[in-house]
Amino acid sequence: MSGELLAGDGADGPVPGDPNRAPAVRDMFARIAPGYDRANKFMSMGIDRAWRRIAIRALGDRARGDILDLCAGTMDFTAALAPTAKSIVALDFCAPMLEAGMAKIPAGANVRTVCADARELPLAGASFDAVVIGFGIRNVPEPERALAEARRVLRPGGVLVVVDFFRPTTLAQRFFAGTYNRVVLPIVGGLVTGDASAYRYLAGSMAAWYDREGFEGACTAAGFARVTGRELFPPVASLVVARVEG
Ligand SMILES: C[S@@+](CC[C@H](N)C(=O)[O-])C[C@H]1O[C@@H](n2cnc3c(N)ncnc32)[C@H](O)[C@@H]1O
Numbered sequence: 272m273s274g275e276l277l278a279g280d281g282a283d284g285p286v287p288g289d290p291n292r293a294p295a296v297r298d299m300f301a302r303i304a305p306g307y308d309r310a311n312k313f314m315s316m317g318i319d320r321a322w323r324r325i326a327i328r329a330l331g332d333r334a335r336g337d338i339l340d341l342c343a344g345t346m347d348f349t350a351a352l353a354p355t356a357k358s359i360v361a362l363d364f365c366a367p368m369l370e371a372g373m374a375k376i377p378a379g380a381n382v383r384t385v386c387a388d389a390r391e392l393p394l395a396g397a398s399f400d401a402v403v404i405g406f407g408i409r410n411v412p413e414p415e416r417a418l419a420e421a422r423r424v425l426r427p428g429g430v431l432v433v434v435d436f437f438r439p440t441t442l443a444q445r446f447f448a449g450t451y452n453r454v455v456l457p458i459v460g461g462l463v464t465g466d467a468s469a470y471r472y473l474a475g476s477m478a479a480w481y482d483r484e485g486f487e488g489a490c491t492a493a494g495f496a497r498v499t500g501r502e503l504f505p506p507v508a509s510l511v512v513a514r515v516e517g
Pocket of ligand 1: 342362365390405408410
């Protein structure tokens with residue numbers, strides 16, 4: 272992972288790449304939680320929903336099992352999986368993000384929310400068939416610890432599916448990511464939530480992060496097997512799928 276630190280917005284905002292940024296990241300998400308879904312809708316024009324559908328297809332029949340939605344945020348993955356999954360734990364260390372998503376969960380769905388850090392899961396080993404992480408692990412300092420925890424809680428034969436923005440490497444990725452990061456994220460995110468600095472952090476966090484191949488290597492180092500990745504369209508986000516042998 273690139274250890275590069277980028278300029279933040281001052282002492283109170285998180286700095287991408289800072290290994291001690293977790294409390295500032297949590298406070299930032301707590302601040303933008305009420306407007307997060309609205310901003311997301313404008314910024315992604317619904318494309319994130321298509322990306323999540325692709326990720327859910329990658330789960331195969333594990334989508335009907337016990338699922339952990341890690342860094343669940345406002346629970347878009349949880350809501351999409353709730354009608355078919357046996358059970359879902361939606362885990363995030365920012366309670367206001369989980370609260371902002373509660374209304375999306377259908378009545379009667381077997382969903383439990385847990386407020387905890389992805390680096391130290393208060394969950395039993397080998398208790399899930401699938402772990403999904405949507406646009407979250409990039410914000411976790413020591414993401415290798417979160418990957419090791421995801422590996423620990425998965426059963427043999429389980430699958431980890433990650434959708435995220437990785438550090439761009441190709442020309443096309445640089446073009447799309449550059450436009451998105453410099454224009455769409457801070458301007459639209461700032462206008463809708465009134466917090467442009469948070470969206471500048473999110474943009475900067477992509478540059479101080481793994482490229483997709485590096486992240487696949489981190490999954491392998493965490494004990495996952497058959498790790499594969501691919502670019503989604505438009506080439507801003509990518510999908511990484513990693514399996515537990517068994
Ligand atoms: C961009 S939102 C993710 C939203 C959601 N997963 C989705 O698919 O849209 C990132 C989330 O990661 C959470 N997060 C960041 N660092 C975390 C950590 N160390 N442990 C748990 N959650 C964390 C934040 O609180 C935030 O809600």
